[in-house]
Amino acid sequence: MMSKAHIPTYDICSLSMGVQVTEDLLVARFPDYLEAHQHIHFPHRHSFYHLALFTAGEGTHTIDFETFPVKPGQFYFMVPGQVHSWFFSGKINGYVMNVSAGFFNAFLQDPAYVERFPFFSGVSAEGVVQLPKAAIPVATELLEAMLQEMKHPQGYSQDMLRLLVLELFIQVTRNTGQAPSGQEPPHNYVLLRNFRKLVDQHYMQLRLPKDYAALLYVTPNYLNAFCRHMLGKSAGEIIRDRVLLEAKRLLINADMSIATIAWQLNFADNSYFTKFFKKYAGVTPEEFRKNIS
Missing domain, CATH: 1.10.10.60 (Homeodomain-like)
Structure with missing residues (x-):
């Protein structure tokens, strides 16, 4: 744990892993991300939205002093400024996504659109989502599509990535019963x-x-x-x-x-x-x- 130092705050560029289509988005497989950033299991903050999907492995993930057991199919959504740390046992697999708050600004009329998703409330427990078994392949396919788009960019790549990220958010909301039901105005x-x-x-x-x-x-x-x-x-x-x-x-x-x-x-x-x-x-x-x- 940290003692005699401030909690470090990372910007999205400081955690870059090579060639990116945009400086506002990073998508990586978990083993690659951990290998590139071995120091980041200590408590730290991000200046961007930070997402982590676990598909294999165990351990704990602490967000704003609330600790959650890591399980396959768990999706963590963190907003800028939250303090988090993780400790893993065994081989961890899954995906990490870092996306800036301004990534969608040139694409959406409503700059606060992303804040509508319930997992981006900034409350730790509300940002921890357990995907149903059938929804895990849906999420991983979208993340793999992002990786391919970033590896082999074509025309309108940034817009394609924005669409894929938004589809991921919508699919997670729908598949976990978090979408507005119509019962609440x-x-x-x-x-x-x-x-x-x-x-x-x-x-x-x-x-x-x-x-x-x-x-x-x-x-x-x-x-x-x-x-x-x-x-x-x-x-x-x-x-x-x-x-x-x-x-x-x-x-x-x-x-x-x-x-x-x-x-x-x-x-x-x-x-x-x-x-x-x-x-x-x-x-x-x-x-x-x-x-x-």
Whole structure:
């Protein structure tokens, strides 16, 4: 594990593996990717969307301090900024995809289109998808088609790759029952996405549901009831969880004092931050740091 260093953040070019049709997309088979980047099992972040499909092997994959057992048919979807690490036992097989946030911008009218997919919510558990057995060949065939397109580019290769990536996202959503069923009004998904985006942008300054309700033009009571309906949590819990997650991310850096982290997260003082962290994480910041060092 990391101790005396910041969590490294990799951009898509730093993990390049040779000739690419576009600097915004990398697709590789897992053994090749691990061989080229043997250091990346330590906790790190990406500035891009990072996907991993496992077809063979075992181990663990930790995303934002939540650990999942690796199983064949498991597809991991990570958004920019999430902290993750993996530890494998035995031979691992599958695919890795790195795709920039701007890859689709020249192709789609809606720049936020990709955020509609449920596995790109930024919540660790929602980004871990178990593919049904029949859906695994569908996903692998699309990934192999991307590899061939990148190896032998033709006219409109970038657009073909965009189509293949989008088809992969749609097929995974359909084959795992995550596609909207029609029972939930479409505007509910838009409101949820907008609320989560606002929390991610303003959690350091805005801590009360009423602040976000005003930005969303709804009442605080409506926002709380809506969040409980959609996620089983109140709006306040969602805001609190985001603050707690960032605190954990910062605590990995042993060079930052607890007081500095408290100040950066906009807590009134170190004591208040410590009480907050222990109440919701179950341990003090110092104990959490010791456990991950």
